[in-house]
Amino acid sequence: MPIRQSNRCDLVKQSDIRSMTLACAERGGINLAQGVCDLDVPEPVLQGAADAMREGYNVYTRFDGLPELRLAIAEKQRRFQGLNLDPETQIVVSAGATGAFQAACTALLEAGDEVLLFEPYYGYHVSTLRAMDVTPRFVPLHAPDWSFDDAELEAAASPRLRAVVLNTPCNPCGKVFSRAELERVADFCQAHDLFLFTDEIYEHFVYDGLEHVSPACLPGMEERTIAISGASKVFAVTGWRLGWASCHPRWREPIGHFNDLYYVCAPAPLQIGVARGITGLGQEYYHELAEDHGKKRDRFCEALKNAGLAPHVPQGAYYALADISSLPGRDSRERAMHLLERTGVACVPGRAFWHDGAGEGLARFCFAKRWPELNQACERLERLS
Ligand SMILES: Cc1ncc(COP(=O)(O)O)c(C=O)c1O
Structure with a gap:
């Protein structure tokens, strides 16, 4: 051969x-x-990264990121979502949201598992899963309001189903899942004992007075939600490769160890730039x-x-x-x-x-x-x- x-x-x-x-x-x-x-x-982000290089942030960081950035992310999540994340045990900084999703999937899923995605989907989610021999299952979002049907959701359940991937606000359709919709997804995850991987990279791009709800806030979802977000979009730094997963302390080491294996750490001075952007920029x-x-x-x-x-x-x-x-x-x-x-x-x-x-x-x-x-x-x- x-x-x-x-x-x-x-x-x-x-x-x-x-x-x-x-x-x-x-x-x-x-x-x-x-x-x-x-x-x-934004200027504090640029200045923060430039200063950080001179201040000596040029070497490997801990596998889950620098404390300044983990603390800034935790404070931001408290400010915007009312979430109480421990920056020492609940945040893994990675090479973009893409890196965080890859590390989380590798740590928590097996080949042969099934994972449910709402459709239309973001192609990287599907390709990442397929590359791990995980089978995607699709539940349609129906135009014009991109609503989903509980019967179609339920029909996608199977003994091999291990997780749901949910992107809110959604690329490509722009859907912002309402709290009531998220509660239906949360009930489904609890009924079938599933992880919920959320992709919240567009959390600050919400219009018409709507609000972004982080599904980890919902009752019973703290342990099973792996919430992914990052700096690419909100600070216009897609090339910096800075994102993170926040999760229950049980999952930080497994996710963090794969993050270490794949990326070692996210770029050190850029972590500081993002941290100073988060702390320096107001509402x-x-x-x-x-x-x-x-x-x-x-x-x-x-x-x-x-x-x-x-x-x-x-x-x-x-x-x-x-x-x-x-x-x-x-x-x-x-x-x-x-x-x-x-x-x-x-x-x-x-x-x-x-x-x-x-x-x-x-x-x-x-x-x-x-x-x-x-x-x-x-x-x-x-x-x-
Ligand atoms: C839904 C979604 N998630 C993740 C990403 C990539 O994020 P990052 O640059 O942090 O890897 C994108 C970029 O287009 C996206 O649309």
């Missing part, structure tokens, strides 16, 4: 997000495909962030409407799914390419977010862009009609 790569490589082929980004760059287009937040990094920073993105959402969804691409107006995160079924093409990829050729605006084909054909009439657009670029994208789309 000739030497060959592992079967796992088929699971992590180039994503539609990356390939649309490349196609966009070749054409000099406006990239609304990738979820890169183009905003300025108004988060308020303005949500307000600015809310305005961008409104402008962009208006442009989609004017272009004849009916949007699903998101409640949170910074993506809009839109109906592209009227564009020529046999599937969402061809339609997205058609849109790129005609307008120079790149989006992600909807098929990236559903395991079957359900996304073929949709595309996802990221509106976390600077105003001039966003306005230009809007004008280009509006010329479609």
Whole structure:
């Protein structure tokens, strides 16, 4: 038998997000495909990281991160969610939310387990699970309000089901799970003795006066929730690779040890930058962030409407799914390419977010862009009609 790569490589082929980004760059287009937040990094975050290098934060940190950052995260969670996390035993700082999710899944799941995800989903969640030989099961979120059905949730239960993955606010559909919905998911997790992995990376991108509820706050969920978040989006530092998992003290060592194995630690001076950002930025920073993105959402969804691409107006995160079924093409990829050729605006084909054909009439657009670029994208789309 000739030497060959592992079967796992088929699971992590180039994503539609990356390939649309490349196609966009070749054409000099406006990239609304990738979820890169183009905003300025807040000054305390930048200054904190720069100072930290001079102050000597240049060596390995403890496997679960520097105490300054764990303390800052715990205080922030108390301030925003009323959660009482012990920074010594309940937080693992990792290489982004992506690293935290990988370490948590490796520590808590077995090959052959099943894990339930709401659909549309964030592709990395599914690929991470598949690469570990864990089988994803899907429960649909139904448009237009992306609600889920208890009977469909219950039907996904099985003796091999070990966990639920829940992304709120959700990429790509922007759903912000309400407290009542989260309680239904929490009941399901308790009834079937499941972990709940939450991805709360967009926790500060919530519009229309809605509030983000961290599921770990719900009664009975403290021990079984692994809450994942990070600095990538809120401080516009996607390249820093800074995220974290918070959990019951029982899981900190298993998760932390895999974090150590994969990444050793998150970048030390950048941990300090994020810590000083969290402690140095007041409520108004988060308020303005949500307000600015809310305005961008409104402008962009208006442009989609004017272009004849009916949007699903998101409640949170910074993506809009839109109906592209009227564009020529046999599937969402061809339609997205058609849109790129005609307008120079790149989006992600909807098929990236559903395991079957359900996304073929949709595309996802990221509106976390600077105003001039966003306005230009809007004008280009509006010329479609
Ligand atoms: C739902 C979700 N989780 C996680 C991430 C990645 O986070 P990080 O940069 O902290 O790894 C993204 C980025 O797009 C995302 O949309």
